[in-house]
Amino acid sequence: MKFLIHKRLVLSAAAAVVVGLLAWTAWPQRVTVETATLSQGEFVRELVEDAQTRVRDRYTVAAPLTGHLLRPRLKPGDSVSAGDAVAAIAPIAPGLLDARSLAEQGERVAAMQAGLARAQAHLARAQSALQQATSELDRTESLAREGFVSSNQLESVRLTRQQRLQELTMAEQDRNSTAHDLQRLRIGLAQAGWPAAQGLWRVHSPVAGRVLRLYRDSEGPVASGAPLMDIGNPSQLEIVTELLTEEAAGLPQQARAWLVHWGGAGRLQARLSRIEPGAWTRVSALGVQEQRVRVVLDWVEPPPAVLGDGYRMEIRIVVQQVQDARMAPVSTVFPHGSGHAVFVIDGGRVRLQAVQLRSRNGQDAWIETSLAPGTPLVAYPPTGLRAGDRVRTGG
Known part of the structure; x- marks a missing residue:
C-alpha cells in the first residue's frame, strides 16, 4: 500500500514538472532592444558638400598674336602692377623659299x-x-x-x-x-632673318595683383589666343560649391555656412552670396545624371592668410534651424501606415506611438508629438517587434 502511494506521488511530481516546463516554454520571452531618449532643443539641418576657394576677379592673359614666346621671367606668386610687361612674343617668321x-x-x-x-x-x-x-x-x-x-x-x-x-x-x-x-x-x-629682323611684341598686365598660374613656363611657339597666365589678388577670395538644383532652390537668402577640414583649427563662417543662373548635367559615381548649379559664398570674417586660390575644404550650409524642437534619433522613427511612428518603452513593454515627421538631418529627426522630453524609445527596432511585447534594454 505504501509503495502505491509513493508511486502516485512520484508520478504527480513528474507531471507537475512537465506542465511547468511546457508553461515556461510557451511564456513570451523578453526582447533585447537598444534604447534612445526623446530630447528637446535646437534642430539644425545642413547640406554637406565639398567646396573650394576662388579668386573673386581673375584675369587670364592670352597671346595677342601667333609667334614665338620667350621664356617668362615671372613665377607663380610674383607681384605685378597694371601695365607691366609680363610676356614677350616674337612674331612668326615667313616661310623660307627653296x-x-x-x-x-x-x-x-x-x-x-x-x-x-x-x-x-x-x-x-x-x-x-x-x-x-x-x-x-x-x-x-x-x-x-x-x-x-x-x-x-x-x-x-x-x-x-x-x-x-x-x-x-x-x-x-x-x-x-x-x-x-x-x-x-x-x-x-625677301628672306629676312629671324628673330633679329623682327620686333618683339610685349604683353602687358591689365591689373595689379599676383601671378596665380602660369600656363607656359618655357619658351616656344604659341598660337594667337592661347592663355599665358592668370593674374589676380589672392586676398580677395570667395567660396564656391556645386549643389543639386533642388537643393540650391531651397536655400534661404543669405544662408549661413560653416567651413571645416580647411587645414587649420576651428570652423570658418561664410554666408550665401549668389546662386549662378545656369545649371549643367553631371554623371555621378553611380552613373546617375544630376543637375548641378554653382553656389558662391562670401566670408563673414577675413579668411586666414594661409588660404589661397583653389584650396579645398568641406562646407556645411544651414538649410533649416528650429528652436525648442522635439527631436528623436533617426534610428527610432520608422514608417507606419501613411505616417511615422516610434516604439515607447513603458513598464517593461513597448507601446506604438504615432508621430508627425517634420524634417531630419544625419542624426536627429524633428517630430511633432505629445511625448515628453526624456521618454525612452526603442532604437533600431527589430523587424518582429510588436506593440505590447516585453522588452529588456541592451544599450
Missing part, C-alpha cells in the same frame, strides 16, 4: 617688270594721244568761232578728247596695279 621656288619667284618678278614697262609705254602713248586731242580741240574751237567749222564737227572733236582722257586714266590704273603686283612679288623674295 632654290626652285626662289627661281620661279625671280622669273615672276622679271615677267612683272616687263609688264610694268609695257604698262608705262601704254601710259606714255595715252598721254601723247590726249595731248594731240587737246591741241586738235583748241584748233577746232578757234575755227568754230570764226565760222569755218560746223557744230557737229566741233562736238566730234570734243568727244574724241574725252575718250583720250579716259584711256589715260585706264593706262594709269594699269600701271599702278602692275607696280603693286611687282612689289608683292619682291616682298615674297
Whole structure:
C-alpha cells in the first residue's frame, strides 16, 4: 500500500514538472532592444558638400598674336602692377623659299617688270594721244568761232578728247596695279632673318595683383589666343560649391555656412552670396545624371592668410534651424501606415506611438508629438517587434 502511494506521488511530481516546463516554454520571452531618449532643443539641418576657394576677379592673359614666346621671367606668386610687361612674343617668321621656288619667284618678278614697262609705254602713248586731242580741240574751237567749222564737227572733236582722257586714266590704273603686283612679288623674295629682323611684341598686365598660374613656363611657339597666365589678388577670395538644383532652390537668402577640414583649427563662417543662373548635367559615381548649379559664398570674417586660390575644404550650409524642437534619433522613427511612428518603452513593454515627421538631418529627426522630453524609445527596432511585447534594454 505504501509503495502505491509513493508511486502516485512520484508520478504527480513528474507531471507537475512537465506542465511547468511546457508553461515556461510557451511564456513570451523578453526582447533585447537598444534604447534612445526623446530630447528637446535646437534642430539644425545642413547640406554637406565639398567646396573650394576662388579668386573673386581673375584675369587670364592670352597671346595677342601667333609667334614665338620667350621664356617668362615671372613665377607663380610674383607681384605685378597694371601695365607691366609680363610676356614677350616674337612674331612668326615667313616661310623660307627653296632654290626652285626662289627661281620661279625671280622669273615672276622679271615677267612683272616687263609688264610694268609695257604698262608705262601704254601710259606714255595715252598721254601723247590726249595731248594731240587737246591741241586738235583748241584748233577746232578757234575755227568754230570764226565760222569755218560746223557744230557737229566741233562736238566730234570734243568727244574724241574725252575718250583720250579716259584711256589715260585706264593706262594709269594699269600701271599702278602692275607696280603693286611687282612689289608683292619682291616682298615674297625677301628672306629676312629671324628673330633679329623682327620686333618683339610685349604683353602687358591689365591689373595689379599676383601671378596665380602660369600656363607656359618655357619658351616656344604659341598660337594667337592661347592663355599665358592668370593674374589676380589672392586676398580677395570667395567660396564656391556645386549643389543639386533642388537643393540650391531651397536655400534661404543669405544662408549661413560653416567651413571645416580647411587645414587649420576651428570652423570658418561664410554666408550665401549668389546662386549662378545656369545649371549643367553631371554623371555621378553611380552613373546617375544630376543637375548641378554653382553656389558662391562670401566670408563673414577675413579668411586666414594661409588660404589661397583653389584650396579645398568641406562646407556645411544651414538649410533649416528650429528652436525648442522635439527631436528623436533617426534610428527610432520608422514608417507606419501613411505616417511615422516610434516604439515607447513603458513598464517593461513597448507601446506604438504615432508621430508627425517634420524634417531630419544625419542624426536627429524633428517630430511633432505629445511625448515628453526624456521618454525612452526603442532604437533600431527589430523587424518582429510588436506593440505590447516585453522588452529588456541592451544599450
